[in-house]
Amino acid sequence: MKRRKFIKKAGIAVAGTSAFPYILPSGLLSAKTTAGYAEHVVFVLFAGGVRHQESVGKRYLADSQNAFAEDDLDVEGNIMYNMLDGEAPDRKIAYGTTIDGQTEGGQPIPRILGQTLQQQGTLFQEARSSTTSHFAGASALLSGNYQITQGLRDRPFNPTIFEYLRRHMGLAATDTWFIGNTIGSSVDLLNYSANTDYGWEYGANFLAPNTTFGESGEQFLAYAKDYHPDERSAIVEMRDFLNKSFITSGNPIPGIKNTEEERQDLKDFIDDIFARKNGQGAPLRMPPQSDIPDARTIGYACEVLQWFKPKFLSVNMSNVDACHGSFTNYIKALHRADHAIGHLWNVIQSTPGMADNTIMIVAPEHGRNLEPNILQDLNDWYAYDHSDENAQRSWCLMVGPEIEAGRVIGQEGNPIGNTAQCVLSIAEAFGIKQDVQGAGLLFSNQSLFDLM
Amino acid sequence: MNRWIIALFCFCLCCTSCVKDDYVYQVNNEVITPPNAVKTKLKTNEQYIAILYTNLFQKPMSVNNLIAASNVIQSIGDKEFAHDQIVGNFMNSPEVLLPSDEEMREDLVGFIELCYNRFYTRHPSALEMQHFLDYIEGNADVTPEMVYYSFATSDEYLYY
Structure with missing residues (x-):
């Protein structure tokens, strides 16, 4: 009899929970069910099209210029030595800074990490991107799906990771950030999708700091009137x-x-940023070498991290896309992006509450072509576009708690991982993998953790 | 011949038939504006800034400034926050044309009418008028600037 009663009660309880799920104060239908791996995740979109050969391939000029040059340009080497293991090129250095009277770009930027991110984390060194278009690639990095019919001036069709996190974890708007490198190229449309089940209610705060804190921002934002709290409350x-x-x-x-x-x-x-930019207070946390917009974007992302300590921040770069017209500017941007990411990791590790408690993921949105276009720069080096199969060669670096140190996955001919899997990996890091899988809107139901 | 006579007769009838007088209702002519907001189109960043600047400064904004200001709005995800900041920035300018506190309180009805006309291009409803009359009369610290600010950052102002 007791057993029957128990079964009856249990049945009613199960039916009740299914029919009327517990609604949390945040509007969630249920609390997350699994523990995450870290309290914070920082996701760097190393966008702009990063050619595999010069990045994780560490082939410098050997696979890009040597075949077309009269000089010997069979120079290999690693120009991203904060992120990747490997010695830097020993000659034909053009990616660094310029010292007066010496070769243009001939001074490499000093290494700023004692141990490379590769040594500290896991590198998917031969991953794939299923697109060769910037916006589709960036959109896939953030939404976990390739939306082939996606318009360039439209928001992503499928929910972004920001929306998944805010909806399924009940995060506040200032807990999720997307720091864009520009307001052009539809970058400002990536902070939430057009999906009606998610959408703007769950979007991330967006800043394009080079505009917000640039000349226009100085003119129209910097001197906003401060009202007394009573006045503010009346307004x-x-x-x-x-x-x-x-x-x-x-x-x-x-x-x-x-x-x-x-x-x-x-x-x-x-107000704090403008004050410090104008010399009042501590200097901004820019990377030591911040002579390109991407580096400054990372610097402002560091400021957002320090101020808000968000659960999730994604920052976008794109200066490597100079490669359409100048290979030299491309390797310079690649070298500086590595430097900026090293700086970002240093800032994370020196921020109370984020140090040792943050996972960082770095991935390009796609690669670049095997063969160059016809444009040559001042060094007579050929430029590269992005449209062929080689442009789908990509990689992904993960570092932080619960991520195996010093592991390298995949190799040429045996690609493992797709950059669109970053979304589910972030969801897993926060313990909401099942919720995101349940939405059924992903390119793959496997995260990168599943491939480790 | 008979046909011509009949036609002439009909023509004369038309000319001499009675003409109905215009009715005169003896009420004043009024410009009719919607009593409530029937606005469905969201202003673009450029439209918002251009209209805001004209409303506050009573002169058009230069094209360069218009582009710069709309870029700033685009660079911030929370548009309402961005609008708030830009209105706050404009309010710091000595060139903003605001009635004085005395002028506002001398003719409160006129001031409220002016705000609704200027910012919403409509008249206030009786409820809206009464609410603002009560609110401003009951709060001695409310200034024309604060009222302008609240209109310029309100939802209806984002639509046309």
């Missing part, structure tokens, strides 16, 4: 009345929204 009260009147006939305003407290925090952050 908010009047505005609330106006907004409530409009609700009856208007539409909801699409777009990421912060709470009043978060907005005040955001304003304080922006």
Whole structure:
């Protein structure tokens, strides 16, 4: 009898939970069920099209210029020595800084990490990207799916990792950030998708800091009036009345929204950056060598990390795309991006609450062609576009808690991993893998952790 | 011949038939604007900035500044926050044309009408008018700048 009663009660309980799932205060349908690996994840979109040969291939000029040159350019070497193991090239150095009177770019930027990220983490050295287009690639890195019919001026069709995290973990807007290198190329559309089940309500805060804190920002943002809290509260009260009147006939305003407290925090952050930029207070945490926009973008990302300590931050780069017209500028950008990522890792490890508790993932959105185009730069080196099979050769580096140190996965002829799998890997790192799989909108239901 | 006579007769009838007088209702002519917001189109960043600048400064913004300001809005994900910051930036300018506090309180009805006309291109409803009358009369610290600020950063102002 007791057994029957128990079964009856258990049945009612199960049916009840299925029919009326517990709704958390954040609006979640259920709490996450598995433990994550880290409290924070930083995802670097090493975008712009990184040719496999000069990056993880460490072939420098050997596989790009030697075949077309009269001089001996069979020079191999690693120009990303903060991220990857391997000796730097010993000659024909053009990727560094320039000392007056010496060769242009002839001074390599000093190494800033004592131990490479490869030694500290796992490198998928022969992964694939299933696209050779910048926006589709970046969109896939953030949404975990390739949207072949995706328009260039449209938001991603499928939810981004920001939306998955905010919806399934109940994160606040300032817990997720997308730091863009530009407001062009639809980069500002990547902080949330057009998916109606997710969308702007779960979007990430976005900044394109080179614009926000650039000349235009200085003119239109830097000197916003500070109102007394009582004045501010009266403004908010009047505005609330106006907004409530409009609700009856208007539409909801699409777009990421912060709470009043978060907005005040955001304003304080922006004021702080402008003040420090203008010499008041500590200098900004820019990489030591920040002579390209990508490096400064990373520097501002470091500021966001330090101020907000978000659960998840993604930062986008693209200066390596100079390779369409100048191979020299491409290797310079590659070298500086490595330097900036080393700096970013240093900042993470020196930020209380994030040190030893943050996973960093770095992946390009795609590679570049095997054969060059017809353009030559000042060194007579040929430029490379991105459209062939070689441009689908990619890689991914992961470092942080629960990630095996010094492991290298995959090799030429045996590719392992697809860069679109980063989304599920991030979800797994936060313990919401099943929720994200359950949405059924991914390119693959395997994360990179499954391939380790 | 008879046909011509009949036609002439009909023509004369038309010319001399009575003409209905225009009705005069003896009410004032009014410009009709929607009593409530019937606005469905979201302004672009450029439209928002251009209209905002004209509303606050009573002159058009230069094209270079318009592009720069709309780029700044685009560079920030939370657009409402971006608008807030830009309005706050404009309010720091001595060139913003604002009525004085005395002017506002001398003719509160006129001021509220002005705000709705300027920012929303419509008249306030009776409820809206009464709400603002009560609010401003009941709060001695409310300034025209604060009222302008709340209109310029409100949801309805983002639509047309």
